[in-house]
Amino acid sequence: MDFGPDAERMASPSVEPDISETLLAVGASLATGAPKALFHEESLAAALVDRQGRILAASAAFAALRPELVLDETMLTRVAGAGAAIVERVNDGPLEMTLCAYALASRAEGWILPGAVRAAAAASPNQIVVLASPSHRLQRPLQAACEAFGLTGLQTRVALEAIRTGGVRTAAQRLGISYHTAREAMAEAMVRVRAPRLPALVRRLVSLAFGVLPETEEVDLLGDAWGLSTRQAAIAVLIADGMTRGETAAALGLGEAVVKRELNEVYGLLQVGSAAALARKIAEANALNWMTRSTGGDIGVIEAGAEPLRIVHRPGGGRIAVSDYGPASGRPVLVVHSSMTSRIVARGLRRALQSAGFRPISIDRPGFGLTDEIEGLRPGLHDPYPAAADDAILVLDALKLQTVDVVARGGAQFVVALHKIAADRLGRVVLVNPDPPSAASGRRIGPFGVLKDAFRRNPALIRVWAGLIGTQLTHARVSRMLERSMQGSPPDEAAARDPEIVQDYFRAVRTFATGRHTGYVNEQIDFARRGRGQPPIDGTSNWLVMVAAHDTLHEPQEVIAYWRAVLVDAQFQLVQDGGRLLALSRPHDVVEGLLNTRSG
CATH class of the missing domain: 3.40.50.1820 (Alpha/Beta hydrolase fold, catalytic domain)
Structure with missing residues (x-):
């Protein structure tokens, strides 16, 4: 792969004696590289707008939103002046509340954006990029998440309404079915998803609807997004993961009365009325956080309908x-x-x-x-x-x-x-x-051969290499890596020039970028x-x-x-x-x- 001059030296057979030192040096230089997320294209609600809020380019998910929900005139003016990315919550009723991020296009180059919006932003760097994470509007991605866990049609319908409304009772009312029927459907769905309670079910379905999100500590994130204290954020995360208030109190060494009081404060700050609604908001905040992190290029988007799961x-x-x-x-x-x-x-x-x-x-x-x-x-x-x-x-x-x-x-x-x-x-x-x-393999030529020998002599280098490639994956680098590593093999050289083969190989390796390389x-x-x-x-x-x-x-x-x-x-x-x-x-x-x- 193309990791700069040190990696070029590392891949050359003439420098075998110092490959371990070179690999460690390259890995250390990239030690601060964060994992990345992979988002389903249908889950990206993104747009490029001018300073008056007129939409210049938008994804389908963004077009499904009401413009007044995400385009705040005050925010547009503030971003136009400061140029920095700003994340704000927008509230138009509990069911419509979502998080949005704004930035000048020139400052959003590392954001995960659909191709059309990314191209428009590159062509108009002084316009404004807006991102939102409205999971309640992601009909198809949420359905796909339910299908992945094997939920039935009834379970899926109840789950989707519970995500939108924050509870099983309200979901039953919206669907016109009895509360008993809805509750039974959700009980069966929780068994299939391996979720102890409804909030955990909501969080797992919403997270999978967005894509593959790296595991991360969310306490600081909730403090930044909503101003929660460290204790409030810790309570919110555990409740959203399906713990009861008593279990949360025991896990954090707090009294149950303290957890109840802090949780009520969290509900007020996030303007939610249930643990399920809280779980949805935390999943959305986590998704938006990953959307606005540096992506290293085109790694961040999964093609719509590309993979059954x-x-x-x-x-x-x-x-x-x-x-x-x-x-x-x-x-x-x-x-x-x-x-x-x-x-x-x-x-x-x-x-x-x-x-x-x-x-x-x-x-x-x-x-x-x-x-x-x-x-x-x-x-x-x-x-x-x-x-x-x-x-x-x-x-x-x-x-x-x-x-x-x-x-x-x-x-x-x-x-x-x-x-x-x-x-x-x-x-x-x-x-x-x-x-x-x-x-049992004596071959030691080419980039992979040199690495294989280094791994054999020092297996500890494998973890360094895995972290290195995860931080550097892009389609362009994978393409160059294939071309270089296949030199000397005529059929492989031809394959490395085939766009479909390169794209398929890229798709098969890019989950490394999320930090999943164990x-x-x-x-x-x-x-x-x-x-x-x-x-x-x-x-x-x-x-x-x-x-x-x-x-x-x-x-x-x-x-x-x-x-x-x-x-x-x-x-x-x-x-x-x-x-x-x-x-x-x-x-x-x-x-x-x-x-x-x-x-x-």
């Missing part, structure tokens, strides 16, 4: 993120992501699989994308793959799938772990360029520490291992030798005109390999 819960706690691309009638195939990416399946591979009658399904492994880490396991100090295999079984059961084929574009160790615990759940398996542990760290440490030897396993005659002759990371013969010793009865294919990006650049070859693999 379903949340499956672990019995012991934690969520598993799943994409089921359909169709439901297709033969299910689990598409496994690499240790550098997330569950996003490249469009070319997805189309090829669906055209051949398959139903692609992908899962974020623990610590990747939107899947939570495994509680109680110390990062880097455990085998990450058995836990990932347990997650996969939970997903298959949730989707009511007895067996599934597999296409692994990485994550071969995970597939082996899944085979060990549930071989009967696997049909045909194709491993594409499976990575051997570092000790899965990558765990798996890379495992690669660095795992020895050459691994006990052979049988029952893999229905497996095909596809190894590209132009792999830029490993010597093909070393890969084949390692995996032949592990998968003793598997089929092997050396793809003469394939490269590291084989699954992205030659998806039809991968699908053909899957179709032609003999059944187990």
